[in-house]
Every structure is written in structure tokens, then in C-alpha cells.
Amino acid sequence: MLTIDRLQVRYGNKTALLVDRPLEIGAGDRIGVIGSNGAGKTTLLKAVLGLVPYHGRIRTKLRPEDISVHMQQNHYVGTMPVKHIISAILNTDVKTDKKLRGLIDFFEFSGCMDKKYPALSGGQKQRLTIILVLYQDAPLTFFDEVTSGLDFETRQKLMEKMRAWYAGKESAVMIVSHYYDELERLADKLLILDHGRVAAFGKTDELFRRYCGRAVVTIPANEKNRALTAHIKTVAAPAHLLAFPCADETDEAHLASLFIRENIDYRRSGTDIEILYSNVLSGGGAL
Incomplete structure (x- = not known):
């Protein structure tokens, strides 16, 4: 689905990201991306999306519209009800679109449809963007700090919803997160970055046995x-x-x-x- 190889991103004289061995992302992969601030997590997503210049190769048969992304910061107009924002962005009718109605119900968002964006809670704002992203049914989706700033209970509920949504699907997902418990719920592979370098990549259970034992x-x-x-x-x-x-x-x-x-x-x-x-x-x- 996607191969990243010999990838380098530089900002001036600083190497922000260096991938010196191939990273393969296949159908159905659930990859957690972790690392401290400045490790290169967001830079990696931006390189794959073509938002920053890079050297190296990113090979994929996917079209741009086959990749969707949830970034850390999302802002929407605050002068109209959320239902109109959804209709405008997705170019569909909220009332008659069964797929969209299913997502809205699944994420328990029906009660927010007549609210304006500034009136939504942090968790509701995140659910709005998740609904917009998941509606695309993209073969590959990136989530960048999807629960950042949310309280523990809201994070847990949101992660359970996402885990249930992707269960059994062939879509590949890459999740950038600082929360280890989220990745234990959602990811079966890990990409660990450290100072812009790949420290480890592979199935979580195999990495655990290698570094920690049984x-x-x-x-x-x-x-x-x-x-x-x-x-x-x-x-x-x-x-x-x-x-x-x-x-x-x-x-x-x-x-x-x-x-x-x-x-x-x-x-x-x-x-x-x-x-x-x-x-x-x-x-x-x-x-």
C-alpha cells in the first residue's frame, strides 16, 4: 500500500527526519507512531502527504484522494450550525445520506448537529472531525494526536468508538499519540521515532519480546x-x-x-x- 524508503526531511541545517530503511504499510495495518516532542512524528505525516519537501522515495499506488488525515488542529466557521458545516464539506445532505447518518449515530453526535462549532466541547469537536475523516472511507488514514487535550474519560470513550469502527476493516491506519494506553487499544504495530530517526518498527508483540522478554x-x-x-x-x-x-x-x-x-x-x-x-x-x- 505504501513504502517509505531513504526519506530525509531537512529544515535548514537540521535533519528533522531520516528513514534509512524501508517502512512498509499494508492493508489492515494499525500502526502507532510514538516519540517525544520533536522526534519527527508530524514531519513524517507531512512528508507522506507532500506538505514538506523531502529527499528519498515514498512509493504507493494510492491516489491522493485515497489518503485521509486528521491533524492536531482543526478550525471551522463558528457562525452556522454544525450540520451545515458537515453538508458543505462533504457535499451531501445530512438528512438523506444513510452512510453519514450512520457515522453520526455511531459517534453519538446527533445532539450536536444544531450547535455552532464554538459551543462544542473538546470531545465533540474531535468527534466532528473524525466523522468528516471517516466518511471518506480512505484505504489509508492518518490520525495526529486525535485526543490531545481531552480528559481521560472522554479519551477512553473516543478510543473505544474508533477501535469498534475499524474492527475487521481492511483500511490501514497510522495513529500519532503520546498516550500509550490508546496505542495498546488501537495499534498492532509500532513506529518509534527518536530525534528524527527510526528507533524501531514492527509488530508490537514481536518488539516487546525482543526488548523486554516474554x-x-x-x-x-x-x-x-x-x-x-x-x-x-x-x-x-x-x-x-x-x-x-x-x-x-x-x-x-x-x-x-x-x-x-x-x-x-x-x-x-x-x-x-x-x-x-x-x-x-x-x-x-x-x-
């Missing part, structure tokens, strides 16, 4: 827990956690037995993207 067990990183586990191998983790790699069930059982005996709360995961991200950037591996 599973990781985490506990709070307090003084007592550090002393208790000083002899046990750790992998990179956020500062408030200690993370222990497990190569097999025996490793997990030993750790669980220790933490239960010591009355320490612990969490086991085989998909924790935050832990995976930490270990990719640290350059290490569990095994």
Missing part, C-alpha cells in the same frame, strides 16, 4: 523494593517503577511468589508500550 513484572520503585530486588535483573522503566523481564513462566512464578510473600503490589504485562518504548530508547534488551 513478559515484564513491575512494582513501585521505593527504597524497600529496591533493596529487596537488588539482586534481580531489571529492564528500563519510568522512574516510579522497577521492571523485571521474564523469559518464561518460571521467571514469572518466582517473581510473583516473592512479591506475594512480601505483600508488594505488582503488575504483569506482555504488551506494555511504555516499558517497551523505554527499552527501545535505552538501546538494551531483556535477553
Whole structure:
């Protein structure tokens, strides 16, 4: 569907993005794009969309109209009801378009149709743009920080709606997000960028096994827990956690037995993207 190879974007003397090995995006892919501010996430989307000059190759059989995008900032006229904005942008009749009515109902947006854009909440504004984007049924869609600025509950509801909408569809999706929990719900592949370079790309479960092991067990990183586990191998983790790699069930059982005996709360995961991200950037591996 889309291949990105030897791609370089420069702003003056600074290399904002360098993709030095092919990135393949196929039908049905759900790719999460993560990295710190300035890592090159938005630059990558803009290059694919032809919005910034670049060197290298972006190969695709898709037409421009086969790619849709949800950018971070979206603004609409504030002097007319939202239903007229939707009709004008999509060039359709809201009342008679069954496909559009289905999207409006699916995203629980019917009660907002007579409101003006400035009167919408943050979550409602995001749902409006999502409806406009999804109506296109594009083979490839980019979402850039789709839930930025929303509260936790609104983010969760919106992500559940999007996950349900794309279930079973052959459309490919690339999702730029700072929220690891969103990517755990929506993505089965990860593209990790660091200072404009590709740090890792592949299926989430395969990357996790490579960098973290079969599973990781985490506990709070307090003084007592550090002393208790000083002899046990750790992998990179956020500062408030200690993370222990497990190569097999025996490793997990030993750790669980220790933490239960010591009355320490612990969490086991085989998909924790935050832990995976930490270990990719640290350059290490569990095994």
C-alpha cells in the first residue's frame, strides 16, 4: 500500500527526519507512531502527504484522494450550525445520506448537529472531525494526536468508538499519540521515532519480546523494593517503577511468589508500550 524508503526531511541545517530503511504499510495495518516532542512524528505525516519537501522515495499506488488525515488542529466557521458545516464539506445532505447518518449515530453526535462549532466541547469537536475523516472511507488514514487535550474519560470513550469502527476493516491506519494506553487499544504495530530517526518498527508483540522478554513484572520503585530486588535483573522503566523481564513462566512464578510473600503490589504485562518504548530508547534488551 505504501513504502517509505531513504526519506530525509531537512529544515535548514537540521535533519528533522531520516528513514534509512524501508517502512512498509499494508492493508489492515494499525500502526502507532510514538516519540517525544520533536522526534519527527508530524514531519513524517507531512512528508507522506507532500506538505514538506523531502529527499528519498515514498512509493504507493494510492491516489491522493485515497489518503485521509486528521491533524492536531482543526478550525471551522463558528457562525452556522454544525450540520451545515458537515453538508458543505462533504457535499451531501445530512438528512438523506444513510452512510453519514450512520457515522453520526455511531459517534453519538446527533445532539450536536444544531450547535455552532464554538459551543462544542473538546470531545465533540474531535468527534466532528473524525466523522468528516471517516466518511471518506480512505484505504489509508492518518490520525495526529486525535485526543490531545481531552480528559481521560472522554479519551477512553473516543478510543473505544474508533477501535469498534475499524474492527475487521481492511483500511490501514497510522495513529500519532503520546498516550500509550490508546496505542495498546488501537495499534498492532509500532513506529518509534527518536530525534528524527527510526528507533524501531514492527509488530508490537514481536518488539516487546525482543526488548523486554516474554513478559515484564513491575512494582513501585521505593527504597524497600529496591533493596529487596537488588539482586534481580531489571529492564528500563519510568522512574516510579522497577521492571523485571521474564523469559518464561518460571521467571514469572518466582517473581510473583516473592512479591506475594512480601505483600508488594505488582503488575504483569506482555504488551506494555511504555516499558517497551523505554527499552527501545535505552538501546538494551531483556535477553
